[in-house]
Amino acid sequence: MTTIMKNYELTYLIPSTLAEEEQKRISEEVSSLIQDKGGVLKEGGVPIKRILPQAIGRHGEVLSVSINFYINPEKTQEIDKALKEKKEILRSMLVVKEALSAPKPIRKRIKEEPQKKVELKDIEDKINEILKEE
Numbered sequence: 001m002t003t004i005m006k007n008y009e010l011t012y013l014i015p016s017t018l019a020e021e022e023q024k025r026i027s028e029e030v031s032s033l034i035q036d037k038g039g040v041l042k043e044g045g046v047p048i049k050r051i052l053p054q055a056i057g058r059h060g061e062v063l064s065v066s067i068n069f070y071i072n073p074e075k076t077q078e079i080d081k082a083l084k085e086k087k088e089i090l091r092s093m094l095v096v097k098e099a100l101s102a103p104k105p106i107r108k109r110i111k112e113e114p115q116k117k118v119e120l121k122d123i124e125d126k127i128n129e130i131l132k133e134e
Contacts, residue, residue, distance in 0.1 A: 004072075004073075005040070005070040005071060005072055006070065006071070006072075006073050006096050006097075007042070007068065007069075007070055007096070007097040008068070008069055008070070008071060008076065008094055008095065008096055008097060009066055009067070009068050009094075009095050009097050010030070010034070010066065010067045010069070010079070010083075010092065010093070010094050010095075011045075011064060011065065011066045011067075011092070011093050011095075012030065012064075012065055012083060012089050012090075012091065012092040012093075013050075013056065013062040013063065013064055013065075013089070013090045013091045013092070014026055014047070014062065014063050014065065014088055014089055014090060015059050015062060015063070015088070015090065016049055016059070016061045016062055016063050017059075018063075018088065022088070023047055023063065026086070026088050026089070027044070027045070027047070027065060029086070030065075030067065030083070030089075031044065031067065033079060033082055033083075034067070034069050034071065034079060037071060037075040037078055037079055038071060038072060038075060039069045039070060039071035039075070039079075040069060040070045040071070041067065041068075041069045042068040042069050042070060043067065043068040044067055045065040045066040045067045046065070047063035047064070047065050048063065048064045048065075049061065049062075049063055049064075050062055050063070050064045056090045056091060057090070059090060062090060068097070073096075076094055079094065080092070080094055
């Protein structure tokens with residue numbers, strides 16, 4: 001049985017007060033975590049500063065990072081658990097974007113043989129033949 005890798009988007013929030021080196025370290029750790037679980041990175045995220053409508057702990061302003069990748073769906077729980085264990089990551093959300101599988105085969109139309117044209121006279125003869133038998 002072949003496993004289908006799905007396209008996921010992971011978005012996580014880190015404090016905006018972290019130094020740039022710390023931000024890069026966390027980003028590299030998350031990327032390597034995905035790759036260690038058999039994931040294939042599609043797009044890496046650039047941190048975007050966001051002001052939250054409601055603070056998470058003492059953090060009213062955070063950096064939001066989104067990463068797109070392909071991975072076996074069975075491995076997503078392991079990634080989610082590992083992200084929750086990292087104290088630098090305030091929140092994370094993993095969303096399925098689309099499935100990656102073999103393209104669906106294109107159905108070919110079966111060429112039907114052209115039917116013979118039936119003359120009205122032949123139809124009348126057939127009807128008369130059937131009626132005579134009764």
